[in-house]
Amino acid sequence: MARPKNAIWQHVNGALWTYDDKQCESVANMSEEADCMCMKNNGKERLLLVNPLAPKGAVYINPLGLQTLEGYIKSRDKTTEVTLFDFNAKGATREIFIEKINEQDIIGFSTPFGSLPHLKKILLNDPEVQQILENKSILFGGNVATAASRELFDLFGKKYSGFYILKGEGEIPLLQFIRYQRGELKLAEVPNLVWNSENSLMENPRAADDLSNFYEPPVLTDEILAAANGGGGVLFLEGLSRGCEYDCTFCYLRMLRISGVPRVRYFPPSRIIETIKCLEAKGFGDLLVRFTDENFFGGKTCEEMNYRMNQALIFAKNLERVGSHTHFGVDIRADSLFNLNDTDKLRDLRQEVWHALVKSGLIIVYIGVETFSHTQLRRYGKSLDIFTIKRSIELLRQLGIRLTIGLIIFDPLMNLPELRENIKFIEENDLLGNISSISKEMRIQRGTPYYKMANKKGITLTLNQDDLVFYDYKPEDYIDSRMSKIVSVMRWFYRLLNENNYRFPDTPAFLETLIDFPSQGSDAKKKLMIIPKQVAELELRILKYLISKMESGDPSIDKEIIRVICSEQINNITALLDFAVTIPDIPWKQYSTLVKLQGVFHSIAQCLEKEALSDLPLN
Numbered sequence: 001m002a003r004p005k006n007a008i009w010q011h012v013n014g015a016l017w018t019y020d021d022k023q024c025e026s027v028a029n030m031s032e033e034a035d036c037m038c039m040k041n042n043g044k045e046r047l048l049l050v051n052p053l054a055p056k057g058a059v060y061i062n063p064l065g066l067q068t069l070e071g072y073i074k075s076r077d078k079t080t081e082v083t084l085f086d087f088n089a090k091g092a093t094r095e096i097f098i099e100k101i102n103e104q105d106i107i108g109f110s111t112p113f114g115s116l117p118h119l120k121k122i123l124l125n126d127p128e129v130q131q132i133l134e135n136k137s138i139l140f141g142g143n144v145a146t147a148a149s150r151e152l153f154d155l156f157g158k159k160y161s162g163f164y165i166l167k168g169e170g171e172i173p174l175l176q177f178i179r180y181q182r183g184e185l186k187l188a189e190v191p192n193l194v195w196n197s198e199n200s201l202m203e204n205p206r207a208a209d210d211l212s213n214f215y216e217p218p219v220l221t222d223e224i225l226a227a228a229n230g231g232g233g234v235l236f237l238e239g240l241s242r243g244c245e246y247d248c249t250f251c252y253l254r255m256l257r258i259s260g261v262p263r264v265r266y267f268p269p270s271r272i273i274e275t276i277k278c279l280e281a282k283g284f285g286d287l288l289v290r291f292t293d294e295n296f297f298g299g300k301t302c303e304e305m306n307y308r309m310n311q312a313l314i315f316a317k318n319l320e321r322v323g324s325h326t327h328f329g330v331d332i333r334a335d336s337l338f339n340l341n342d343t344d345k346l347r348d349l350r351q352e353v354w355h356a357l358v359k360s361g362l363i364i365v366y367i368g369v370e371t372f373s374h375t376q377l378r379r380y381g382k383s384l385d386i387f388t389i390k391r392s393i394e395l396l397r398q399l400g401i402r403l404t405i406g407l408i409i410f411d412p413l414m415n416l417p418e419l420r421e422n423i424k425f426i427e428e429n430d431l432l433g434n435i436s437s438i439s440k441e442m443r444i445q446r447g448t449p450y451y452k453m454a455n456k457k458g459i460t461l462t463l464n465q466d467d468l469v470f471y472d473y474k475p476e477d478y479i480d481s482r483m484s485k486i487v488s489v490m491r492w493f494y495r496l497l498n499e500n501n502y503r504f505p506d507t508p509a510f511l512e513t514l515i516d517f518p519s520q521g522s523d524a525k526k527k528l529m530i531i532p533k534q535v536a537e538l539e540l541r542i543l544k545y546l547i548s549k550m551e552s553g554d555p556s557i558d559k560e561i562i563r564v565i566c567s568e569q570i571n572n573i574t575a576l577l578d579f580a581v582t583i584p585d586i587p588w589k590q591y592s593t594l595v596k597l598q599g600v601f602h603s604i605a606q607c608l609e610k611e612a613l614s615d616l617p618l619n
C-alpha cells in the first residue's frame, strides 16, 4: 500500500541525526571536552529515567514517554543500561530513589504537568539527593521542559553544573546525548539540547525519528502494569501515529513541529499489535488501553485519509486475529467520522473502518470538538463546522460507542450569545451525558496563536509560576463584561470539584472500567454511568441561573440558591455511590474505583456544608 507523499521523509538535517550509528560523521571530530567524558565513563553508561510524583488524580497514568524511551534506547544501544523509576508506582520511596541514583551516570527526569513542585522538592530541597547528583548529568525532558526551558535553567541550572534539557521528542536526542556522555559527540551536536555555554543558554537544532522503523514496544514493567491495574485499570499507549495535520489556535502541538519533518509520522502497525500481545502474555490483557494518538485516523487530503483509514483497518483486523481481549479508546476529530469531502469510496471505507474498530474492541471515543458555537470554532481555528459535528455525534451513537466530547466553551474572547449557542446545542442534542465539562475554560499556552490574539485584545496574561506553561487571567478580563460574574462562579464550582479530585475529562472513561461489573449490579451500573451527566446537569443549572440574572437587569447572585442547587445534586450522587460500594462480589479493580469516587463526592458534600460557599467570590 502506498504511503502519503510526505512519509518518504527519512532523516532530519542530513545523516547526522538519524539513529543509524554508521551515519554519524562526527565521531572523528571529538573535542577535548568529549575526550574527557570518554575517559571518565569508559564507554558504558547507566541511565535512570525518572517519573516525578503527579498531582493526585482519578487514575494512575503510566509514564509512557519514559517507557517508550527505554524501549528505544535498549534496542539501539546495547551497552547502555537503562532503568525506569516511577514515583507514582506502589512502594516507590525516596529511599529507593536515593539508592538508585547512586549508581547512575545520567538521570533523566520527565516533566509532565503538575510535576514541578515534586521536582523542586527532590532536586532543590533535599541535601542528600543534591550531594549524590552533584557530579552527574541531569536531563529534563517532556512537556514542561519543552515549554519552559529558560525558566527551568534558572531554577535548576544554578544548582547543578551538569544540568541539560532535551526539548520535544526524546528518542534521537537521548541516544545522541548518551554518545556525548560517552565522548563520541560534542554538546553542540546533540539535537534538541538546551545547554549552558559560558553563561549563555544554547539551543541546538531539532530532530525527530521518522518512526517507520520503531518496532519496539514501550517497556511494560511489572510495577507499571500493577499500578495501572490497581489505579483505575487504564493504560496509555501510542497506537498508529504521532502528530496532527491541523492548526488549532490554542493547541501547543505546533511548538513541537520541526521544519522539514512531516506533521504526522506513522509507527509500523505491527508495533502496537506486538505491544498488546506482550500485555496479554503478562496477564494484563484486560486493561483498558487509551491510545494517545492525537487523531487515531485523520488526514486532510484524500490520499492521507485513505492511507490512515487503511492503517486503522489493518490494525483492527490484526487485533481481532490475535484474539485479543483488549478494550480500547481513541481520540478523534469529528471529521474522522463524517467528512464532507469524502468520495463515495472513502465514505464506504470510513464506515468499514469504524465497524471493524468496534468489532476489535473499541468502546470509547474522545472527540475534541471544543465548542458548538460557529464563531468560537473559527476563533479556535478548528476547521470544523456544526453540521459535521452533529453528524459525527449521530454516527457514534448509531455505532453504540460511548463518547466524551471535549469542550472549551469559556474563553476570554467570548460573548454571552456564544455561551447561549453552546447551551442550546447541548440541550437540543441531549449531550449532557457526553460532555467533559461545560465550565472548562481556555488554558492559554505560551507560543500559541491564541496567546497572541488574547494579548492583542488587551487581556492581562500572567505566566503561572506553578506550571510555567499556562497563562492566568482574571474573570474581569473577559471582553464581554456580562461574562465576568458568570466566570467567577463557574471557576469556584470547577475548583470545588477539581480540588476534591473529580477529574472532568477522566471520569467518564474511569467509569468505563465498570464494563465487567457483575450482573446483579447491572442496574446500579447503569446509574453509575450517568454520574458525569449528573455533574453536567448541575453545571448547567448553575449556568442557567447565572445567565438569567445577567439578562434580568439585576445581576445580584444569591449564594443560597447556588448552595441548594449544588447540594441536591451532590447528595443524589453520594447516595448512589454509597449504595454501589455495598454490592457484593464487585471485582477489586471496580471496587477501588468506586471507593475513590465515593470519597471524592463525600468531600465535595462536606465542603459545601462547611466553608466552600464563603469562598464564592461575590459581593
Ligand code: B12
Residues within 6 Å of the ligand: 054, 055, 061, 064, 065, 066, 068, 069, 108, 109, 110, 111, 112, 113, 114, 139, 140, 141, 142, 143, 144, 147, 166, 168, 169, 170, 171, 174, 236, 238, 243, 251, 252, 253, 292, 293, 294, 443, 445, 469
Ligand atoms: C495522553 C495525554 C494525556 C493523558 C495523560 C497525561 C500524561 N501525563 O501523560 C491525560 C488525559 C491525563 C492528559 C491530561 C492533560 N493533558 Co494531555 N495529553 C495527552 C496526549 C494526547 C498524549 C501524551 C503522550 O502520552 N504521548 C506519547 C508519549 C510517548 O509522549 P510524551 O509523554 O510527550 O514523551 C515524549 C517526549 O515528551 C519526551 N520526553 C518525555 N519525558 C522525557 C524525559 C526525558 C529525560 C527526555 C529526554 C525526553 C522526555 O520523549 C518522549 C518520547 O518522544 C498529549 C498529546 C500528544 N500526543 O503528545 C496531550 C498533551 C500532552 N496534554 C496536554 C494538556 C494541556 C493536558 C492537560 C493540562 C489538559 C487539562 N486541561 O487538564 C492535562 C494535564 C494532566 C497532566 N498532569 O499531565 C497538552 C500539553 C501542552 C504542552 N504545553 O506541552 C498536550 C500536548 C495536548 C495538546 N495538544 O495541547 N493528557
Ligand code: SF4
Residues within 6 Å of the ligand: 244, 245, 246, 247, 248, 251, 252, 253, 294, 333, 368
Ligand atoms: S486537532 Fe487536536 S491535536 Fe490537532 S491541532 Fe487541533 S487541538 Fe491540536
